[in-house]
Amino acid sequence: MTEPRQQRAVKTREAIIYAAAQIFDECGYSGASISKIMEHAGVTQGGMYFHFKSKQELARVVMAKQQEFVSFPAGDPGLQRLIDLTFFMAHALQTNVLVRASVRLSVEQGEFGKPDATAYHEWVDQLCFFLYAARDRGELLDDVVEREVAALLTGAFAGVQIYSNIATGRADLTDRLVSLWRYTLPALAPAHVRAKLVLRPHVQEQAA
Numbered sequence: 001m002t003e004p005r006q007q008r009a010v011k012t013r014e015a016i017i018y019a020a021a022q023i024f025d026e027c028g029y030s031g032a033s034i035s036k037i038m039e040h041a042g043v044t045q046g047g048m049y050f051h052f053k054s055k056q057e058l059a060r061v062v063m064a065k066q067q068e069f070v071s072f073p074a075g076d077p078g079l080q081r082l083i084d085l086t087f088f089m090a091h092a093l094q095t096n097v098l099v100r101a102s103v104r105l106s107v108e109q110g111e112f113g114k115p116d117a118t119a120y121h122e123w124v125d126q127l128c129f130f131l132y133a134a135r136d137r138g139e140l141l142d143d144v145v146e147r148e149v150a151a152l153l154t155g156a157f158a159g160v161q162i163y164s165n166i167a168t169g170r171a172d173l174t175d176r177l178v179s180l181w182r183y184t185l186p187a188l189a190p191a192h193v194r195a196k197l198v199l200r201p202h203v204q205e206q207a208a
Contacts, residue, residue, distance in 0.1 A: 013051045016041045020058045021101035029111045056112045063105040077133030080197055087201035090173045124150045139193045
């Protein structure tokens with residue numbers, strides 16, 4: 001039976017996005033080309049331009065889907081969950097080309113238009129949710145300002161993963177995150193809270 005046209009179109013669009021992510025991850029925005037993406041996706045020029053009018057448009061779609069590319073396991077919100085999220089994201093960067101491409105494009109976006117901080121703002125909002133929960137659970141020091149910390153952690157994670165990628169291809173990203181948290185947590189949580197926190201990824205999240 002012939003596949004419905006709408007279903008074929010959805011599959012073609014997803015194939016193009018995945019192929020683009022692979023090329024953007026490997027070559028960066030400047031080194032990528034529509035022809036490379038078309039060849040990798042196995043689509044015609046007509047199929048490509050039906051869904052995406054330019055490389056710039058395709059890059060923005062990949063970049064905008066950053067949080068959609070990762071499904072975080074469910075769990076109780078709070079400081080431990082916030083820590084777990086950073087390790088889960090680190091694992092995603094090591095194993096998920098869609099996430100890597102989206103993050104790389106977020107860094108390189110000045111090459112294809114006006115910088116857009118939406119992806120970073122979304123991460124700040126996500127981290128704020130866990131920090132507010134940590135506040136409700138009595139896990140934070142009195143002088144901690146949740147949104148300031150969320151912005152700081154977002155920037156710190158971005159810098160750590162870039163450094164790790166350049167230095168080791170992100171092979172040591174987990175160890176660098178452990179150091180980040182070891183030196184950050186004393187400014188966020190009292191000693192009795194820190195004593196209960198685990199600064200390593202959970203096994204089930206690593207296997208995701």
